[in-house]
Amino acid sequence: MPEIRQNPATKEWVIIATERAKRPEDFVAEEEEYTIPDYLEDCPFCPGNEDKTPPEIMSYGDGNGNWTLRVVPNKFPALVPHVLGEREEDFDFFRRMDGLGQHEVIIETPKHNESFGTIDDAKALEIVTAYRERYLALSEDKRFKLVKIFRNQGKAAGTSLEHPHSQIVATPVVPLHIRHRLEEATRYYDNHGKCVFCRMIEMERKEGERIVMEEDGFVVIQPFAARVPFETWILPLDHHATFGEIPEQELKGFARALNRILGRLMSILHQPAYNLVVRTAPSGEEGEEYYHWHVQIIPRLTTPAGFELGTGVYINTALPEITAAFTRES
Amino acid sequence: MPEIRQNPATKEWVIIATERAKRPEDFVAEEEEYTIPDYLEDCPFCPGNEDKTPPEIMSYGDGNGNWTLRVVPNKFPALVPHVLGEREEDFDFFRRMDGLGQHEVIIETPKHNESFGTIDDAKALEIVTAYRERYLALSEDKRFKLVKIFRNQGKAAGTSLEHPHSQIVATPVVPLHIRHRLEEATRYYDNHGKCVFCRMIEMERKEGERIVMEEDGFVVIQPFAARVPFETWILPLDHHATFGEIPEQELKGFARALNRILGRLMSILHQPAYNLVVRTAPSGEEGEEYYHWHVQIIPRLTTPAGFELGTGVYINTALPEITAAFTRES
Numbered sequence: 001m002p003e004i005r006q007n008p009a010t011k012e013w014v015i016i017a018t019e020r021a022k023r024p025e026d027f028v029a030e031e032e033e034y035t036i037p038d039y040l041e042d043c044p045f046c047p048g049n050e051d052k053t054p055p056e057i058m059s060y061g062d063g064n065g066n067w068t069l070r071v072v073p074n075k076f077p078a079l080v081p082h083v084l085g086e087r088e089e090d091f092d093f094f095r096r097m098d099g100l101g102q103h104e105v106i107i108e109t110p111k112h113n114e115s116f117g118t119i120d121d122a123k124a125l126e127i128v129t130a131y132r133e134r135y136l137a138l139s140e141d142k143r144f145k146l147v148k149i150f151r152n153q154g155k156a157a158g159t160s161l162e163h164p165h166s167q168i169v170a171t172p173v174v175p176l177h178i179r180h181r182l183e184e185a186t187r188y189y190d191n192h193g194k195c196v197f198c199r200m201i202e203m204e205r206k207e208g209e210r211i212v213m214e215e216d217g218f219v220v221i222q223p224f225a226a227r228v229p230f231e232t233w234i235l236p237l238d239h240h241a242t243f244g245e246i247p248e249q250e251l252k253g254f255a256r257a258l259n260r261i262l263g264r265l266m267s268i269l270h271q272p273a274y275n276l277v278v279r280t281a282p283s284g285e286e287g288e289e290y291y292h293w294h295v296q297i298i299p300r301l302t303t304p305a306g307f308e309l310g311t312g313v314y315i316n317t318a319l320p321e322i323t324a325a326f327t328r329e330s
Numbered sequence: 331m332p333e334i335r336q337n338p339a340t341k342e343w344v345i346i347a348t349e350r351a352k353r354p355e356d357f358v359a360e361e362e363e364y365t366i367p368d369y370l371e372d373c374p375f376c377p378g379n380e381d382k383t384p385p386e387i388m389s390y391g392d393g394n395g396n397w398t399l400r401v402v403p404n405k406f407p408a409l410v411p412h413v414l415g416e417r418e419e420d421f422d423f424f425r426r427m428d429g430l431g432q433h434e435v436i437i438e439t440p441k442h443n444e445s446f447g448t449i450d451d452a453k454a455l456e457i458v459t460a461y462r463e464r465y466l467a468l469s470e471d472k473r474f475k476l477v478k479i480f481r482n483q484g485k486a487a488g489t490s491l492e493h494p495h496s497q498i499v500a501t502p503v504v505p506l507h508i509r510h511r512l513e514e515a516t517r518y519y520d521n522h523g524k525c526v527f528c529r530m531i532e533m534e535r536k537e538g539e540r541i542v543m544e545e546d547g548f549v550v551i552q553p554f555a556a557r558v559p560f561e562t563w564i565l566p567l568d569h570h571a572t573f574g575e576i577p578e579q580e581l582k583g584f585a586r587a588l589n590r591i592l593g594r595l596m597s598i599l600h601q602p603a604y605n606l607v608v609r610t611a612p613s614g615e616e617g618e619e620y621y622h623w624h625v626q627i628i629p630r631l632t633t634p635a636g637f638e639l640g641t642g643v644y645i646n647t648a649l650p651e652i653t654a655a656f657t658r659e660s
Contacts, residue, residue, distance in 0.1 A: 002409055002429025004503070012506050015429060020406035076350035078637070078645045079332055093533040094554045099332025099345060150636030158635025169637055173334070176342050177642020180510060203423040224424045277640030298639055305488025306480030307408070307499055309628055310607030312507020315408045 007225035009196045011184050014225045015315045022317050024326035027229050027301045029270040036113035036162065044075075045107045045163035057104060058133070060126060068123075069130055070107040077103035078169060085143065085172050097172070102138060106130050106166040115153065115164040117263035121252075124259035127166070128251050131278070134168050135244045139283040144170035146178060146282045149243065154273025156300040166276075174282050182281065182291060189290035197292030201235055210324045212264070217250050218257035222320040222327065228302055229318035230269065230327065232261060234295040241281040241288040258295065265299065268330040273300040337555035339526045341514050344555045345645045352647050354656035357559050357631045359600040366443035366492065374405075375437045375493035387434060388463070390456060398453075399460055400437040407433035408499060415473065415502050427502070432468060436460050436496040445483065445494040447593035451582075454589035457496070458581050461608070464498050465574045469613040474500035476508060476612045479573065484603025486630040496606075504612050512611065512621060519620035527622030531565055540654045542594070547580050548587035552650040552657065558632055559648035560599065560657065562591060564625040571611040571618040588625065595629065598660040603630040 003016040044052035053072040061067035078101070085100025108127045109119070116124060131149050138147045151166040152159035174182075188196035204210055204221050212220040212232065219235050234257050240246060246254060265272060275298045281291040308314050333346040374382035383402040391397035408431070415430025438457045439449070446454060461479050468477045481496040482489035504512075518526035534540055534551050542550045542562065549565050564587050570576060576584060595602060605628045611621040638644050 001413055002407070002431075004409075004415075004427045004429050006425040008423055008425070010506070013503055015408050017406070017408045018429075019410070020408075076347070077332070078345050078347045078350075079334075080349070083331055093338055093529060094537075095336040095338070097334045099334050099348075101332075146641070148637060148640055150640050152635040156633065158633035158638075167636070169641075171641070171643070173343055175641045175643045176340070176510070180506070199423060207424075275636035275639050277636050279640070296640075298636075303486065303488035305482040306497070306605035306607050306628075307478060308488075309605050310478055310480050310609070310626075311476070311499075311501070311505045313501070313505045 005225040007223070008200060009185060009188070010181050012225065013313050014227050015313060016319060017315050017317050018319070020317050021319065022229070024229075024318065024323050027269060027272075027299075027318070027323075029272060031270050038111045038113045040112050040163075043112055043161075043163050045105075045161065045165060046112055047110045053105070053107075058130075060130065067110065069109065069126055071130060071134055072105050072107065074103040074105050074167065077101075079103050079171065081141075100143060100172045102141075102144065102168075102170040104134060104138075104168045106134065106168065108164045108166060112163050115262075116259050117266040119259065121256050121259055124255035125252055128255045128258065131166065131168075132244065132246060132248075132251060138168065138170040139242070139244050141170065143172055144283060145174045146171045147243075147280070149278040151276040153276075154271070154300065156273035157275050178282070181279075186290045195239055195289055195292050197235060197294065198239055201237060209321045212324050212327045213257070213260060215253055215257040215260060217253035220257055220261045222324040224320065226316055226318075226320040226323075227314035228298060228300075228316055230265065230272075230299045230301065230323050231316075231320070232265065232297040232299075232327075234258060234261065234297070235292070236294065239289075239292055240286075241291040241293065242283065242286050243278050243280040243293040244283075245286055246293070261297070264327060264330070265297070268327060269299065269301070274298060275300065335555040337553070338530060339515060339518070340511050342555065343643050344557050345643060346649060347645050347647050348649070350647050351649065352559070354559075354648065354653050357599060357602075357629075357648065357653075359602060361600050368441045368443045370442050370493075373442055373491075373493050375435075375491065375495060376442055377440045383435070383437075388460075390460065397440065399439065399456055401460060401464055402435050402437065404433040404435050404497065407431075409433050409501065411471075430473060430502045432471075432474065432498075432500040434464060434468075434498045436464070436498065438494045438496060442493050445592075446589055447596040449589065451586050451589055454585035455582055458585045458588065461496065461498075462574065462576060462578075462581060468498065468500040469572070469574050471500065473502055474613060475504045476501045477573075477610070479608040481606040483606075484601070484630065486603035487605045508612070511609075515622075516620045525569055525619055525622050527565060527624065528569055531567060539651045542654050542657045543587070543590060545583055545587040545590060547583035550587055550591045552654040554650065556646055556648075556650040556653075557644035558628060558630075558634075558646055560595065560602075560629045560631065560653050561646075561650070562595065562627040562629075562657075564588060564591065564627070565622070566624065569619075569622055570616075571621040571623065572613065572616050573608050573610040573623045574613075575616055576623070591627070594657060594660070595627070598657060599629065599631070604628060605630065
């Protein structure tokens with residue numbers, strides 16, 4: 001019998017379509033013959049091609065041009081910082097504003113073929129340290145309301161560039177999709193006097209069956225109302241509303257959890273395409289009790305269709321309890 | 331300069347990414363050599379295989395087994411009608427309910443290879459007549475709150491079956507995504523005393539540049555805040571909150587508009603994958619002033635990535651004014 005589940009934090013429903021349910025093994029891709037080279041002459045992110053990106057915002061390395069990580073503006077930015085971005089006050093019906101914001105690319109490594117899951121934890125730590133550094137820098141700009149870190153891997157996840165990279169977009173508005181989530185989290189806090197994610201961690205640990213792993217200070221789950229097969233969340237045990245508040249000493253645990261779970265998913269599903277997004281309260285909401293930053297990993301194993309687009313409700317053909325066991329034990 | 335636009339009906343923002351903007355021609359697929367046959371022996375929807383689907387709910391035809399359209403339950407339904415579907419009142423934290431609902435497939439034609447855009451208007455009328463008939467039947471079941479009609483065409487749009495078909499899912503809840511849209515439309519009505527879609531039609535006609543065509547009683551636009559390249563809406567001039575309220579005499583104009591615009595998109599973009607969804611107020615909201623049913627066609631020419639998943643904001647690489655001109659004039 002199909003089951004309808006509600007995400008306790010967002011109140012969104014998902015349908016767990018048991019009638020068309022697949023076994024976890026059914027989502028495993030064929031192993032590809034293709035091996036990614038560690039250097040590509042015409043890759044704009046490979047060393048030697050630094051002039052193919054806009055001027056660097058920051059980099060890590062030995063300071064003598066041997067960089068280990070670079071942050072650059074996106075060459076084709078979705079939003080740009082050098083405009084006014086005032087919201088039109090007078091408008092007839094159609095409201096538009098200049099595309100104010102910032103769009104950065106974190107080139108995670110000089111190597112064309114090393115990515116989360118195949119790098120060591122020290123390298124992973126370097127990347128999440130850059131996440132934090134850029135998050136904090138962009139949060140300080142009062143024109144920006146939301147700083148969104150994300151990562152697209154694989155063609156099915158919408159990326160065209162193979163070289164390992166993450167992206168950060170700072171937006172001048174809090175999108176509705178986010179605002180609704182914040183409102184639901186606030187409502188939970190109002191009703192229960194507790195952060196809904198703190199409570200979720202407690203309940204997931206109590207039930208246990210959707211927990212994939214724990215790494216110091218972080219718990220990795222495939223959530224109760226997973227929208228897609230193998231959807232995976234990384235939740236910090238320590239409550240902080242915004243990503244920028246992660247204490248420096250917790251970055252190590254975060255890097256480890258991220259690197260381990262992605263390594264696991266890469267290996268059991270055979271290099272699936274995925275999107276990674278950091279969920280955080282908007283800038284300026286530091287210290288708030290009602291929200292709790294976390295990471296969502298969305299493998300792109302299935303294609304959302306008309307029902308999903310038209311209702312916002314996902315039909316998931318896998319039970320998270322079963323995929324979690326498979327992920328944990330494979 | 332990139333531009334941020336707000337959908338006047340939903341208040342959702344989209345980014346029109348002019349820095350990475352493409353010409354309309356860039357979205358045109360290569361013409362495929364592959365020709366779809368008009369009959370496939372092992373297609374469950376082709377004539378002669380009627381026993382491969384669950385028993386028929388209704389059909390059109392000569393009554394002697396020569397059907398022209400069949401409606402059957404989905405063999406692998408997302409939701410099923412034979413369960414109680416009561417919402418748990420007591421639950422610790424994780425809320426689940428039985429997957430109550432109904433999931434039907436409209437097999438639009440016995441021919442494996444004829445679809446909107448290549449059929450005549452009389453055939454298109456037959457299909458939308460079935461949409462209406464099933465919509466009304468499912469709306470009468472008081473257990474169902476929303477009756478969602480949709481159509482997936484092409485692999486990139488999430489369909490695996492090639493034979494032309496539409497789907498209807500009746501759900502026991504009004505999804506949040508829909509509820510938020512209804513709330514925004516209500517707010518507009520409260521503030522302005524007018525349906526936001528009636529006003530949109532008025533304004534789109536005034537500006538003119540996003541109008542693709544008009545067919546009696548229906549206007550076809552590529553909306554101001556289009557989320558993806560060539561997103562297209564069909565709006566009835568006549569105000570009705572729910573799809574079921576479309577008067578029988580207007581079905582002809584609707585069929586014509588749908589058939590014409592899909593024919594145009596098929597021909598200029600070379601058989602793009604697309605999703606079609608009918609937006610409607612929930613069952614029981616018939617006669618309401620604040621909402622206005624319409625159809626959205628979402629070509630799947632680009633892949634939403636981490637930014638879209640993490641913020642709900644789409645980055646559109648095409649200007650609707652330009653794609654509308656291209657669609658209108660090609």
